[in-house]
Ligand SMILES: CC[C@H](C(=O)O)C(=O)SCCNC(=O)CCNC(=O)[C@H](O)C(C)(C)COP(=O)(O)OP(=O)(O)OC[C@H]1O[C@@H](n2cnc3c(N)ncnc32)[C@H](O)[C@@H]1OP(=O)(O)O
């Protein structure tokens with residue numbers, strides 16, 4: 677079911693500072709910020725040879741990462757995104773096995789313009805999983 681790791685996400689309190697750290701201190705190429713109000717975050721992507729790092733900060737009052745940052749005020753690893761060929765088939769297989777698909781259960785369009793879903797961290801060893809159809 678799982679394909680490549682599309683990205684590893686780090687939630688941060690200050691996207692500008694995190695962008696400068698990756699660009700200037702670590703010498704990485706970082707994309708322009710993307711505001712995603714339907715997801716309650718603003719993101720940038722750090723482009724690496726074999727995957728990406730998504731840096732994300734809360735956007736709006738109801739950001740799904742607000743509670744995470746309240747518990748981790750300096751920021752922290754937030755989720756890992758795996759690529760799948762058929763997100764609906766993956767969803768149905770996982771849900772039939774008892775995994776909790778977050779939100780409405782219907783894929784939403786993610787930062788790359790592709791359908792994405794999230795799986796509850798408590799069902800996967802304390803790790804929030806994002807699936808992205810490629
Ligand atoms: C899609 C656009 C973009 C892209 O890549 O294209 C993105 O990736 S956007 C990313 C932001 N969006 C999301 O994260 C959507 C899915 N997330 C959620 O629905 C919530 O964050 C949720 C339900 C995972 C957690 O919400 P919240 O923290 O408000 O709820 P709880 O406090 O009840 O948490 C329950 C339980 O889970 C633990 N938790 C929370 N977040 C994480 C995490 N990132 N990794 C691991 N564990 C997490 C939390 O500590 C609670 O544990 P407990 O032991 O009960 O205290």
Ligand SMILES: [Co+2]
Pocket residue numbers: 683685730755757806
């Ligand atoms: Co993501």
